[in-house]
Amino acid sequence: MQQNLTDWDVADLARTAEGRPAPTRSRHLRLRAVDPADHPLLYQWENHPEVRGLLGYREPAPSLGIFEERMRLDPTRQLVATRPDGTPVVWLSLYNRNAADGYAWLSVVADPGTRSTGLGIEAAALFLTQLFLTTAMRKIYADSYDNALRQYRSGIDRYFRVEARLREHIFLDGRYRDRFTIAVYRDEWLKKAGRIARALRFEPWTEG
Template identity: 30%
Template sequence: DYVKFANVLLDLSMRQNGKRDGKGAEAAELEIPRRKPKPAVQSLPLVGERVKVRAFDRRDLGLVRRWLEDPHGRYFLLSRTTARSLDPEELLTRKDSVVGVITLLDGSPIGLLAYLDVDRTQRKAELRKLIGEPEHRGKGLAHEATRLWIDYGLSTLGLRKIYVNTLDTNIRNIKLNRELGFKVEGLLRDECFFDGRYHDIIRMALWADEAETEA
């Protein structure tokens, strides 16, 4: 009941944000598409209509560091509990991380996807996403790439639960998460201290059994 109540409140909040943006309630209304049945086991690269997702390797480090210096990307590797940022090179050796590079169909890299804190016993992980190249933001590429990554997590990695932790002020990211099928689990008050103040974190999750049964 609490989760349902939280999701209703989130919808109302986003409608209000839509009105303040001058888009009206209708534009802010969220339509959550039902997911397809769980796909067959896949391997990288993943190929969509406009993007691919390939494995992350050492050759990407310079580009990734540039993306993380951008204000839009600075939170990609920030721990939501310790406020410590991982070094991209750590992702090459950590056994609890799986990282993919988003590219255009011609192979040009534009962003990152990651599963952090992969718990293979509990079969859950935290999802992170970033479009690093500014000219490719706002075009739906993150949505397409993240859908591929979710399917990869459910099928190939065998995840039972995928969760995201996002700042409560990041309405755009929250909306994208809802469109991808994530539901609010709760609000973590004053969870993380950075930029001189404490921030609230909204925890959202997607469950494999729900993703498989929605057709």
């Protein structure tokens, strides 16, 4: 039996409801829970000019101390994706979880130095696959802006849907940008999970 959203924790991502292992690694990345030792780096990312304003669920912390206190108290689920050598490159946060209706919001923040490498998308794909295999969530939302959406436009209607658009919502890179709400549906994602897992070399992986 799959877990309710309120029962989900990082440790639960190791195994699916059917008992087969859920993926924890991909071609370039490994997923793990955020550790307090990660906080200074994540604080730097949160306050980087290319990231500020893109965190739809909170304002960047004005100091490392406040950031660390937020992380300690925040019920948001926090993960980092690391390279095989352990270097963190992507920060994933699952927030605004609604257990009754089975949806949540996902924030993906990549190391600004890895821009346009696709690592953020790879980390999100690995995490979404884990999440849909091990919990009862049926839908994951995320915010994106027009300058970022162009990087993965080919996935529209293949892997996710655009469900809302707020025109000229935020001032970024010298002009006002549109904000998009995108959604990934559980059933649609899991139909493609095998293809995604093979392309990104998810491990461990067994076909369902």
